[in-house]
Amino acid sequence: MRLQLDDVHKSFGDNNVLRGVSFEVGPGEVVALVGENGAGKSTLTRVVSGAHQPDGGQVLIDGEPAVLKDPQAAMARGIEVIYQEFQQNLFPHLSVAENMHVLDRENRFGRLLVSKRRMAEAADKALRDLDLDIDVRRPVRSLGVAERQMVEIAKAMTHAPALLILDEPTAALDEHESRQLFAQVRRLRAAGVSVIYISHRLDEVFQLADRIVVLRDGRVTLDQATASLTPGRVVTAMVGEAVDDFYPKEDHATDQVVLEVRDAHGGADFRGIDLTVRAGEILGIGGVVGCGRSALLRALFGLQPLTGGSVNVDGSPVRIRDPREAIAGGIAYLSPDRQAEGLCMDLSVEANVSLAALGRFTSAIDVVHRGDERAAAGAVMSDLRVRAASPADPVGSLSGGNQQKALFAKWVMTAPRVLLMDEPTRGVDVGAKTEIYRIINKLTADGVAVVLVSSDLPELVAMSDRVVVMREARIVAELTGDDVNEHSILEHALVGAA
Secondary structure, eight states: OOEEEEEEEEEETTEEEEEEEEEEEOTTOEEEEEOOTTSSHHHHHHHHTTSSOOSEEEEEETTEEEOOOSHHHHHHTTEEEEOTTGGGGOOTTSBHHHHHOTTHHHHTTTOOOOOHHHHHHHHHHHHHHTTOOOOTTSBGGGSOHHHHHHHHHHHHHTTOOSEEEEESTTTTOOHHHHHHHHHHHHHHHHTTOEEEEEOSOHHHHHHHOSEEEEEETTEEEEEEEGGGOOHHHHHHHHHSSOOOOSOOOOOOOOSOEEEEEEEEEBTBSOOSEEEEEETTOEEEEEOOTTSSHHHHHHHHTTSSOOOEEEEEETTEEOOOSSHHHHHHTTEEEEOSOIIIIIOOTTSBHHHHHHGGGGGGGBOTTSOBOHHHHHHHHHHHHHHTTOOOSOTTSBGGGSOHHHHHHHHHHHHHTTOOSEEEEESTTTTOOHHHHHHHHHHHHHHHHTTOEEEEEOSOHHHHHHHOSEEEEEETTEEEEEEOGGGOSHHHHHHHHHTTOO
16 A cells, blocks of 8 residues: 555644644555654544544545545555554453454454354464464453553454554563564565554664654654664654753662562562662663563552562561552552553543642541642642643643653652652653653652663663563573673573573
8 A cells, every 4th residue: 555645734623733744655665653742643643544534635545535534444445553552442351362353344244143263263373473372262351461462463463454553562562572563564564564653762663664754743854764864863853952862861879778679479470589779779670571570560569469578668667468558668659551550531630640649638537638739749740840731631631741740740749769660651752751761860869769660671771770680480680780781681581481
């Protein structure tokens, strides 16, 4: 398929989101679409997928104007989209095969009976084509975030797309799974499928894309072959100014031990874990998805059972049976899924920021002192540069980067001694990442001990003082100094893995 966008405009009220966007994607071409949050990428995706109608300009397919009146019309033309918030398209209580429902398009044309055997066989083949070993009989609710992402990708592959749009497809994937995805994208390109690849991770954009298109404020500011570009030029086109340091890490580690974990067990998820994190230190945890790193953080916050071992904060034992006890012990946790676990999307920004620290503003008779609450929340929002038209606006109305900063603000309000972070920059743009790194530096300067889990290896390497690597539920290596590099992390994470 050859997709052309010709002077496309789209507004919502007085907000001009797309302001004359023109570019094309040829058959068997991978075009990366990058830009800060709010640049217009999501709106453009919805125009191409038929979810929005352009106010001006046109969409052409193979040289002919196309009216994509709804997503079904776009799918009928071979356009498939995998959105960043892909979990909204999955039914947790149904099996993997039922979610993929690889025969569903045939059913629309008269088949009333579905062969579960054929459905399972086709689903299994689609997953194995992606080099994935997932039992298609399992309910989706039993899968991790990364596995669900791969199921959604495999589901799209069964429809033989002519154009595939991937929106932040590796945000929930580790290095090994990302490589599997990249191999699939390359196979699609070789088969003549057109791909629009949306990502904030410039390293993977430069690995995969034939061309890079940059949007800023609803306009194309760069459209050029990848081979002729540098990351610096792309970032400049995105933000309008040069960004010299992607990872502005500051060194604040001291000798004071804040978090001490000894012989921690969490059922089959992790076992025999020993950790020490000092004031102002960032301890990174590397490993593939499923190695136990995310489960360890959840257990240290009381979201799943800690079945053995001990946890001390500032030398005092902390019993962690639920998040309330973890917070009382000085521990905060930044979830990788801010919409499902981190924030209440319909509540105001202000209410979200103060939620975990509400006890500070509540009297003995359970009366909340709203004036004090608003003042404290406003001060933290200002300090962390959470940008909202009004603190009373729903947090769901903010950009992804500002939602993530609001999540940080929520935990800063609790004055934690330990901050557990799982994918803290997932799905945010370059500018927002810089703001988040500034917040992390501020926390470590204040003596907070930070534990960082990140599938973004350059981020993990650059922002960590030390890195421990987990494999098959155990810590298999501790890296310091020059040994903190991508090659060493991957080597320890994958040796012995299937």
